[in-house]
Each structure stands twice: as structure tokens, then as C-alpha cells.
Amino acid sequence: MQQPYGLEIWGDQNFLIRDGKAHINYKSSPALLDIANHIRSEGIRGPVILRFPHLITKQIDTLYSHFNRAIDENSYRGVFKAVYPLKVNQYPEVVRAIVDAGKPYRYGLEAGSKAELILAMAYTPIGSPVTVNGFKDEEMITMGFLAAQMGHSITLTIEGIGELESIIEVAEKTPYRVPNIGIRIRLHSGGSGIWAKSGGMQAKFGLTSTELLEAFDLLIKHRLLSRFTMLHFHIGSQMEEIAPLKRALREAGNIYAELKRMGADALRAINIGGGLSVEYAQHPAKRVRNYSLKEFANDVVFLLGEIMKTKGVEHPNIVTESGRFITASHAVLVAPVLELFSHDYQERSLKLKSENPPLIEELRSLNDLLTSGNSIEFLHDALDHLESLLKLFELGYIDLQDRSNAEILVHTIIKKALYLKKNNQLPEVERLQERLQERYLVNSSFFQSMPDYWGLGQQFPVMPLDRLDQSAIRAASLWDITCDSDGEIGFNPGAPLYLHDVDLDTEEYFLGFFNIGAYQETLGMHHNLFSHPSEATVEIDDDGFCCNNMDEAEDILEILDNLEYDPDAVLNQLESRIAESEFITSEENRDTLSTLKRYLAQNGYLRTTK
Numbered sequence: 001m002q003q004p005y006g007l008e009i010w011g012d013q014n015f016l017i018r019d020g021k022a023h024i025n026y027k028s029s030p031a032l033l034d035i036a037n038h039i040r041s042e043g044i045r046g047p048v049i050l051r052f053p054h055l056i057t058k059q060i061d062t063l064y065s066h067f068n069r070a071i072d073e074n075s076y077r078g079v080f081k082a083v084y085p086l087k088v089n090q091y092p093e094v095v096r097a098i099v100d101a102g103k104p105y106r107y108g109l110e111a112g113s114k115a116e117l118i119l120a121m122a123y124t125p126i127g128s129p130v131t132v133n134g135f136k137d138e139e140m141i142t143m144g145f146l147a148a149q150m151g152h153s154i155t156l157t158i159e160g161i162g163e164l165e166s167i168i169e170v171a172e173k174t175p176y177r178v179p180n181i182g183i184r185i186r187l188h189s190g191g192s193g194i195w196a197k198s199g200g201m202q203a204k205f206g207l208t209s210t211e212l213l214e215a216f217d218l219l220i221k222h223r224l225l226s227r228f229t230m231l232h233f234h235i236g237s238q239m240e241e242i243a244p245l246k247r248a249l250r251e252a253g254n255i256y257a258e259l260k261r262m263g264a265d266a267l268r269a270i271n272i273g274g275g276l277s278v279e280y281a282q283h284p285a286k287r288v289r290n291y292s293l294k295e296f297a298n299d300v301v302f303l304l305g306e307i308m309k310t311k312g313v314e315h316p317n318i319v320t321e322s323g324r325f326i327t328a329s330h331a332v333l334v335a336p337v338l339e340l341f342s343h344d345y346q347e348r349s350l351k352l353k354s355e356n357p358p359l360i361e362e363l364r365s366l367n368d369l370l371t372s373g374n375s376i377e378f379l380h381d382a383l384d385h386l387e388s389l390l391k392l393f394e395l396g397y398i399d400l401q402d403r404s405n406a407e408i409l410v411h412t413i414i415k416k417a418l419y420l421k422k423n424n425q426l427p428e429v430e431r432l433q434e435r436l437q438e439r440y441l442v443n444s445s446f447f448q449s450m451p452d453y454w455g456l457g458q459q460f461p462v463m464p465l466d467r468l469d470q471s472a473i474r475a476a477s478l479w480d481i482t483c484d485s486d487g488e489i490g491f492n493p494g495a496p497l498y499l500h501d502v503d504l505d506t507e508e509y510f511l512g513f514f515n516i517g518a519y520q521e522t523l524g525m526h527h528n529l530f531s532h533p534s535e536a537t538v539e540i541d542d543d544g545f546c547c548n549n550m551d552e553a554e555d556i557l558e559i560l561d562n563l564e565y566d567p568d569a570v571l572n573q574l575e576s577r578i579a580e581s582e583f584i585t586s587e588e589n590r591d592t593l594s595t596l597k598r599y600l601a602q603n604g605y606l607r608t609t610k
């Protein structure tokens with residue numbers, strides 16, 4: 001069934017709509033709005049990221065169950081292992097949820113930097129795999145040796161020959177246990193989609209076949225072949241189709257079999273990287289994914305089995321590093337709408353003169369005589385008249401009051417016409433949408449909370465938290481509160497977003513931005529000094545929900561502190577400005593300062609909603 005806002009496309013059964021409200025489809029199924037209001041009742045204002053750890057558990061369970069089923073069905077003799085790539089979301093609540101849910105499976109962590117490696121060393125349960133990708137210096141490699149020494153089952157994946165040379169040096173220099181060694185190979189086949197750059201011969205990472213042979217010789221020469229356990233590739237994030245993966249698997253599978261035949265006896269795993277995609281589309285025509293996890297797992301297991309059969313090689317263990325798939329759905333950004341652009345165009349603000357320009361009189365009668373039958377025609381006339389009136393204003397023939405009256409009348413006509421047509425979306429109204437759009441000002445920074453929208457044009461599903469049983473008739477473009485015109489999610493006629501006409505003087509309106517749990521949080525920028533939003537972890541059981549770890553966004557002094565301002569110096573500076581001001585009496589001094597201090601202790605988002 002078609003659900004509002006394409007929920008059936010991107011929602012993966014995680015949410016449901018009941019009595020016009022968006023609910024979490026889990027146990028007591030609380031409404032998102034009730035959760036948001038609970039958090040606001042604790043005094044937190046501005047945008048909030050809601051985390052749902054049960055959705056992380058769900059993704060981990062799904063990943064393992066599909067692969068284990070495929071392994072069973074194909075009588076595959078390797079085992080399935082997985083690691084979570086920390087770069088996708090390193091926030092403590094996310095890592096905690098992953099480690100908890102992953103324990104029964106021995107789900108591990110993947111690190112791509114020193115700081116991530118420290119997290120992996122601290123939080124991966126001993127016995128679960130740790131893998132390390134990305135560029136490494138000797139210190140980072142030594143950290144890997146220390147992890148092995150601590151008892152971790154750790155694999156350092158080399159991205160180039162130089163890293164292998166460093167491993168050899170550290171092995172000779174230190175008394176520590178040598179970690180397992182993986183080799184990332186540079187495949188001929190690349191991925192697809194906007195994140196496809198990780199695969200193919202132009203890729204940033206990996207060894208060519210010549211380098212692979214060189215590495216093999218080095219391993220033998222330095223008696224490290226017994227540490228070489230894993231072959232690795234990653235063809236890119238958000239794989240839209242499965243064909244490139246199959247090509248990559250064939251290539252990697254054959255390289256694996258060759259290496260086994262050459263005597264790589266310890267080699268026992270193929271790490272197929274990440275890249276499982278997440279559906280972000282809200283419109284059927286915009287779907288991006290052309291495979292299911294079931295098909296994906298079947299293909300991987302079947303293909304590897306076939307290659308090994310042909311080559312007479314034992315089945316390798318299969319390791320995946322999908323991250324987006326694991327965390328994208330767990331986080332929802334809830335942001336209040338602060339303003340509707342056309343809010344200023346209320347009929348009550350109309351100040352008609354005793355004598356008005358003829359076109360304004362025309363608009364008046366269009367407004368008075370508008371009916372369902374003539375609304376489209378009148379709408380066209382009104383928009384034409386507005387163009388003409390704006391031209392007349394530019395030329396100096398009408399004054400500012402006339403212009404304001406014209407704008408109010410036209411907006412009133414638009415609203416009335418849309419209401420009259422709300423159950424009958426005519427193609428003509430759809431064609432007009434771009435000109436009729438309403439702008440919603442959202443208390444959030446898109447640079448901070450959806451940087452991939454800004455950088456790559458990646459759309460995230462948007463849905464209001466309530467009124468889902470009422471028709472949404474306003475073609476919407478969303479503005480964030482940064483002073484940057486790129487902070488806008490424009491109305492896109494190819495994937496239109498319609499929102500409700502709300503009177504924010506008397507009611508509140510919250511938007512949910514969904515599937516933002518992968519990559520967005522640490523990629524987010526502090527443009528205009530908007531910081532990571534407030535967050536809460538929502539645990540749901542059969543009786544209700546509770547919000548753990550409510551953490552408000554940084555206050556203003558903390559934001560400045562992070563920029564290396566000295567908060568005391570900022571305060572002193574303000575204090576002396578107040579003391580020196582000729583407008584502030586000494587009695588008012590303290591009040592002024594304490595008002596400012598109160599503001600400085602609040603988060604940097606806007607507080608104008610109740």
C-alpha cells in the first residue's frame with residue numbers, strides 16, 4: 001500500500017503511521033512526537049538526534065542471518081565474519097549499541113585512523129575481529145602489534161608495499177606479537193554510483209597484481225607468510241547494483257585461489273569490504289537499490305563457492321565491513337519548523353486603499369469570486385498580475401503598500417486554490433508547484449546534520465511527525481538557519497515534497513529527517529558555529545520508552561572553546577565592554593552580565609518555538 005512520504009520505500013518497517021502520527025514500529029510503538037516532546041519537557045530546545053539502538057540490533061541480526069542462511073543453503077564450508085567500520089559513526093552511544101548487539105556473533109570493529117584504532121582496541125571484545133585499513137605510519141602499525149599483544153585478533157590491511165615494509169621493520173624491532181596481515185588489492189572492476197571511487201584501477205587504495213607478487217616475495221623472505229591471512233577489497237559505498245560486486249568477487253576470488261596455489265597457506269579469508277546500500281528514496285521512480293540483502297548474500301556465497309570449486313581450493317571465510325547498512329536507520333533528526341515564509345501574507349494584514357491600482361482591484365475580485373471550477377484559471381491570472389505589479393513597482397508606478405497588498409492577495413488566492421483542489425491534484429497544479437512553493441524555515445543546520453546533501457546531493461527522507469492523516473498541499477522547500485543559501489533543500493518537481501499549511505502562532509510542526517545515522521554526524525560541519533545537535537538514546541519496551549543519555553548540544557561558550565577561544569577571556573572581554581558602556585548604569589551592570597551569561601550557557605540553535 002502506498003503510504004505518506006514513501007514510507008514503504010525507505011522505512012524498512014521501522015516506522016508506522018497511526019492516528020496521523022509517525023510511530024516507532026517496535027514493542028509499545030511510541031509516537032516520535034511524544035518522544036520529542038518528552039525531551040523538550042526536560043528543557044532541551046532545538047534539533048535533536050534520536051537514536052534507536054533496537055534498529056542497530058535489527059541490522060546486525062539481519063546481516064548475520066542472511067549470510068548464515070546462504071552458507072547453509074549452499075553447503076559452503078567457510079564461516080561468515082563481520083566488522084563495523086568505525087568511520088561510519090563513532091559516537092559513543094552507537095559504538096556501545098554495536099558492541100552490545102554484536103557480542104553473540106563476535107562482531108568486530110574496523111579502524112581507519114589512530115583514534116579509531118584506539119576505540120577498536122578498547123571496545124572490541126577479545127576474540128572478535130579487529131581490522132585496520134587506511135594509511136598507516138610506523139606508530140600506527142606498532143599500535144596494531146600492541147593490540148595483538150593484548151590478545152586481539154587483529155588484521156592490519158596493507159594499502160601499499162611501504163606499509164608491509166614498515167610491518168617487517170616493527171616485527172624485527174619489537175618483541176610484540178605480529179598481527180595478522182591483510183592485503184588490499186586494486187581490482188580492475190569498479191563500483192557504481194556517487195561513492196564508486198574506492199574500486200577500479202584509479203582507486204586511492206590497494207596493490208596492483210605486480211605489487212601483490214612483490215609483497216608475496218617480501219612475506220616469504222621475512223618469514224611472515226604465516227601471518228598473511230586475508231585478502232581485501234572494497235568497491236565503494238552505497239552500491240546501487242550488484243553486477244559490479246559480482247565482477248569484483250570473480251576477480252578477487254581468482255586472485256585468492258592463485259595465492260593459495262602459490263603456497264599462501266595461512267590465507268583463509270576474503271574481506272569483501274562494505275557498500276551494502278540503504279534506500280533513501282521517497283518516490284518509487286527514485287529507488288536506488290536493485291538487490292536485496294538475501295540476493296547479495298546468496299551471490300557472494302555462491303560465487304566464491306563456484307570459483308573455489310573450479311580451482312580446487314578450500315572455501316575461504318567471508319568477511320564484510322558494511323557500515324552504512326548497519327547504522328543509517330538508527331538515527332532520526334527531529335527539527336522544529338520555525339516559520340513559513342508566506343506567514344506574513346495573512347489576509348488580516350491587507351491594507352487596501354480607498355483607491356487601488358486596477359490590477360489590485362482585479363486581484364480582489366479574483367479572490368472574492370474564486371471557486372473550485374475557476375480556481376486554476378484564476379490562479380494563472382493572479383500569478384500573471386503579480387508579475388505585472390512587481391514590474392510596475394520597479395518602474396515606480398505603484399508604491400510599497402500596493403506591492404504588499406498584491407503579494408498578500410496572490411498568496412491568499414494560492415492557498416484557497418490549493419485547498420479547493422486538495423483532493424484532486426490536477427497536472428496543471430503540479431506544473432505550477434514550483435512557482436507556488438512554500439518555504440519552511442527549519443531549526444537545524446543542513447551543513448551539520450546532512451552534509452552529504454550539501455556535498456553530494458544525497459537526499460534523505462523527510463516526513464512530518466504528525467498530521468499524516470491530513471493532506472499536505474504545500475510544495476515545500478526547506479531552509480536551514482545558517483546564513484548560507486546552500487542551506488536549502490529546494491523543491492524538486494522530480495521528487496516533490498509536500499508539507500502542511502500550519503499556523504505556527506498556534507501550533508507546532510516538527511519534521512523528521514530519516515536514515516541519517518551513517519556518515520553524517522562526524523562529517524557534519526560547524527558552519528556558522530552550529531554544533532552537533534542534542535541527542536538522546538531511546539530504549540523502547542512493551543510498556544513505553546525511556547530516553548537515556550540525553551545530551552544537549554554544546555553551549556555557546558563550549559562552541560567558542562572548541563575553536564580555541566579562551567572562554568574566560570571572552571567573558572572578561574564582555575564584562576569590560578559592559579563596564580565601559582555609557583548606556584549601562586552601574587546598577588544595570590550585573591543584570592546585563594547575568595542575562596548574557598544565561599544565554600551563553602544555552603545551545604547555539606534557536607529557541608523561538610515554545
Ligand SMILES: *Cc1c(COP(=O)(O)O)cnc(C)c1O
Pocket residue numbers: 085087088133234236237238273274275276321322323324325
Ligand atoms: C568506508 C569503508 C567501508 C564501509 O562502507 P559502507 O558503504 O559504509 O558499508 C568498508 N570498508 C572500507 C575499506 C571502507 O573504507
